[in-house]
Amino acid sequence: MIDDRDVRDAFARMVAAGPPPPTSAAALNAGRRARRRRTLLTTGTAAGGVAAVLMAGAAFGGLIGGGGGTPASTSAATPAPSPTAAPAPVVPGVSPAEARAIAARCLALVKDKWWTPAARARLQLFNVGATPWGTRYIFYGPTEYLDCLHATEGDYRPDFSTGTSTGWLAGPLTVDRAIADGAPYDRGPGTFTVEGRVVPSVIKVEITYGRSRLTVPVLNGTFMAAMKITAQEVLHGTPSFRALDASGRVVHASTPDDPAHRKPPGCWVTPDGTVVPDGRQPWPGQTCLPAVRWR
Amino acid sequence: MEDWERDYAAWVDGRGGALRGTAYLLCGNWHAAEDLTQTALTKLYLSWRTIDRAGSVDAYARQVLLRTFLDERRRPWRREHTAADPPDRPAPGDATGALAERLALEAALRALPRNQRAVLVLRYWCDLDVQATAAALRISDGTVKSATSRGLAALRAVLDREETR
Secondary structure (H helix, E strand, O other): OOOHHHHHHHHHHHHHHOOOOOOHHHHHHHHHHOOOEEEOOOOOOOOOOOOOOOOHHHHOOOOOOOOOOOOOEEOOOOOOOOOOOOOOOOOOOOOHHHHHHHHHHHHOOOOOOOOOHHHHHHOEEEEEEEEOOEEEEEEEEOOEEEEEEEEEOOEEEEEEEEOOOOOEEOOOEEEEEEEEEOOOOOOOOEEEEEEEEEOOOEEEEEEEEOOEEEEEEOEOOEEEEEEEEOHHHHHHOOEEEEEEEOOOOEEEEOOOOOOOOOOOOOOEEOOOOOEOOOOOOOOOOOEEEEOEEOO | OOHHHHHHHHHHHHHHHHHHHHHHHHHOOHHHHHHHHHHHHHHHHHHOOOOOOOOOHHHHHHHHHHHHHHHHHHOOOOOOOOOOOOOOOOOOOOOHHHHHHHHHHHHHHHHOOHHHHHHHHHHHOOOOOHHHHHHHHOOOHHHHHHHHHHHHHHHHHHHHHHHOO
């Protein structure tokens, strides 16, 4: 018969065994381990109202869709995006062959049935940028999203979501991935990294997190940014976003106290009635706006 | 680096490992434990200059860790879970039998309700008595006793099963 002492000993053995040694599996998750806080949100909601978006398609698939989220009425539908609706994305300094090689290195560590050769072939590089953790490469496919961090030579770390259409946006600006992490565990500065997509009229995005503000250009309908934040902001800060067009007009503002802010609808739907994930579930009878076409 | 930061760093160097162990038992896996530990350490860092270090910093840190663990469900944001999350690999020298027991216990711990799991970790890892556990979790002594009983029954079933293999 097992007694209390056995449970204590078992706990001690579990802790003493420690984490797994550095392996490909560990490398895959290393980026996540360093993270302090991960935020998935859409800016269609108020700044404080955080909602899961694209990455949530994999993590919280039960939240939206699956037939349960179809609203009772919708506005006029927009045409479905076609794979040939927009030119292939071009990222200066990275050839398509190099992009394919980078995606392959990232996905080499991934054991997920989704990533068939066909799914991998659908990925296209849309953006690239330097962050304190390394260079981030952002790929999209019709139903795939891959964030590939090239940390050091030979060290590639993927984060991805699959199964959610990337052809539509929940409003003029959708955040696909946002993470606040950093100090003081690793005794470095905190960092807020964010990636997302915008409508074609938007040429730059202004991001505010706590007292930090950064304006980044749009590339291939996407934006990405990494900004230093304080430890206080890592825990308590909230990001806000403003999308600007070529004339400087604010197309979208996420915070309610911004004069350009427009109260978002409860939901966005594609012509076939699919709710575009933004973390909220429309209630029966709610009127949704047509989802905004991306590329 | 200021004096208080040096104090903080020294405490993390000396006691961070133990805190991480507690986080692991609460979470049932090392990845979540890292996240939890870092969040707790960040909170500790922010309050380091105001906490009463004449008292037990260990107890304070444990309390922060515990509250963070229990509060996670109520946060206004969600953690992202990568779809590709391979299981931990066995550590070097981790004999097959010990590994099987460890994995079975991890699974059993994860299957317990959060409060029940926290009760077991506080009682049998942190060596708190019923009253101290109740105070830490802000629940009654009776709830601690019943949670202990149910949680132990679940873990014992696993340990018994592994022992008879």
